[in-house]
Amino acid sequence: MLITPHAMTGAALSVSFASPFVGIILAFASHYLLDAIPSWDVGMGTARDLSILFADAMFTIAALTYALRRTSNVVKMRIWAGAVVALLPDILSQSLLLAGLRHDLFVLHLHQYLQAPAPLVVSLTSQVFLSIIVLMYLTKRIKRIMATPPSSHINTIVFREGQRR
Numbered sequence: 001m002l003i004t005p006h007a008m009t010g011a012a013l014s015v016s017f018a019s020p021f022v023g024i025i026l027a028f029a030s031h032y033l034l035d036a037i038p039s040w041d042v043g044m045g046t047a048r049d050l051s052i053l054f055a056d057a058m059f060t061i062a063a064l065t066y067a068l069r070r071t072s073n074v075v076k077m078r079i080w081a082g083a084v085v086a087l088l089p090d091i092l093s094q095s096l097l098l099a100g101l102r103h104d105l106f107v108l109h110l111h112q113y114l115q116a117p118a119p120l121v122v123s124l125t126s127q128v129f130l131s132i133i134v135l136m137y138l139t140k141r142i143k144r145i146m147a148t149p150p151s152s153h154i155n156t157i158v159f160r161e162g163q164r165r
């Protein structure tokens, strides 16, 4: 799966629960859930692959930067952390592969095991669709959080009360 749907899902999950820790753990877990959906994936072998990956990463950074333009630093940190954590399995396995290192980590074996290919058009359409839906949800969520006092952006109890209002 591409960078954008993973990062957007992680970003959204990071601010969907009162506790930032729950959000971050679920952001990490979401990578495996999304990878379990058969999808078209970019390799890393050709210049074309690398340009797709670069464009994908740049789009994610631009979209998140724009979505976060009016948020507090705490919310920015939560969301960026969620996006990065949701990409960790890919970052880890690709860096180990590039470094030519053998790895026996269970999380990486599981990551490899879950992935299955899907036709490009179907998969790309669903990935774009998923990214748009999640980005819309994230934007709504950010607005809601920003309507609560800044002290509640990290504090779970106040954050919950703010949501009820």
Ligand SMILES: [Zn+2]
Pocket: 001, 031, 035, 089, 090, 111
């Ligand atoms: Zn992956």
